[in-house]
Amino acid sequence: MLKKLILPIFLILLMSQAALAQDEYVKPGQIPVVPGKAPNLRVKLVSSNGNVKTYLLVFNKGDEILSGMTEFAEKYHVTCAHFTGIGAVSTATLGCLDYDKKMYHVVPIKEQSEILSFIGNIAVFNNKPVVHAHVGTAPASGVMKGGHLFEGFVWPTLEVYVTVEPASIGKKREPELGFLMLDPEPDK
DSSP states (O other), X not given: OHHHHHHHHHHHHHXXXXXXXXXXXXXXXXXXXXXXXXTTOEEEEEEXXXXXEEEEXXXXXTOBHHHHHHHHHHHTTOSSEEXXXXXXXXXXXXXXXXXXXXXXXXXXXXXXXXXXXXXXXXXXXXXEEEEEEEEEEXXXXXXXXXXXXXXXXXXXXXXXXXXXXXXXXXXXXXXXXXXXXXXXXXXX
């Protein structure tokens, strides 16, 4: 009886070690946004109320989300905005902060998944717009994964409403962990 249990227990331990060895961590700011990776992105101004503007961004097959969001912010001179969206990705890389390690635990999305929630903001750091997005996704199984978006490739679409405010909001580097955070009262 014991001999029959040894092999399955050994295999379970071996697989657990392999899974743990695949854990990947990255430091805040370590994954750069690469420009030019959202060539099919379409933008339309859908409303304007004084200085507040709302845009619809429609991403298409193969567009990388943060690349397109950042290029939009640069082109339209966005210094303060918030957004929401829905759609789907073929693959994505998310991260969840591991406070003890002071790094993001990488959460890979390696299969077609619905974007159940896409929310975030745009502010300015070193005179450039910075997009901060969180995503909740689910594949066909319905098991949800979520976190900070590092990279995501759209399939078949992602529809995002961006509300641009007239203010300019900056970001500052958080000293302990090094990530960027909103700074509503920047130093003069």
